[in-house]
Amino acid sequence: MGVVVDYFAATEAEFAALGLDGSPYQQDLLVVHRKGWLDGLPSLAAELTGRDRSEFGREIPLSPQDEDYEGPLLLGVPAGARLALAEVPDERLAEYADDELLDEFETRWVAAIRDLARHAQATGRELYCYSIW
Numbered sequence: 835m836g837v838v839v840d841y842f843a844a845t846e847a848e849f850a851a852l853g854l855d856g857s858p859y860q861q862d863l864l865v866v867h868r869k870g871w872l873d874g875l876p877s878l879a880a881e882l883t884g885r886d887r888s889e890f891g892r893e894i895p896l897s898p899q900d901e902d903y904e905g906p907l908l909l910g911v912p913a914g915a916r917l918a919l920a921e922v923p924d925e926r927l928a929e930y931a932d933d934e935l936l937d938e939f940e941t942r943w944v945a946a947i948r949d950l951a952r953h954a955q956a957t958g959r960e961l962y963c964y965s966i967w
Contacts, residue, residue, distance in 0.1 A: 840964045841866045841875065841911070841947060843954035849962060854897055855905045858964055864953055866946045875911045875961065878947065879918040882930055890915040893963060911961035919951035 842858035842865040851861065858865050872878070876890035894910035897903065927948060931941040954961050 836869055837965060837967045839868045841950060842962055843950055843959040844962060845959050864950060866950050868943060876915040879915040882922045882926060883918050907965040909963040916951050916954055916961045919948050920955040922948050
């Protein structure tokens with residue numbers, strides 16, 4: 835199966851309703867899906883803005899961190915990364931895609947993440963990561 839990573843926007847109440855084993859697909863939440871792992875949205879924000887990765891903090895673990903836990907990995911995306919991603923203009927996305935030699939699928943995925951961040955920003959939601967393997 836591999837690794838599946840879903841980024842989604844939710845209010846605190848929507849997130850709480852998911853529970854620790856819940857998928858964002860259980861509710862009508864905006865989700866951006868990806869197979870395969872990445873360094874995370876703080877790293878993407880740094881790459882897109884040219885700022886240092888350390889400015890965006892680390893994703894916040896929200897699922898149990900003990901060895902016996904076999905459920906999905908749930909992470910909160912730092913607000914600074916969400917804000918930086920939301921502010922990336924189309925021109926910068928195009929430059930990034932050219933610089934990184936992204937294919938059409940990857941380019942659409944980066945744009946979808948930026949749009950998810952914009953949606954979260956406009957609706958008072960946070961960004962989260964749900965990952966299963």
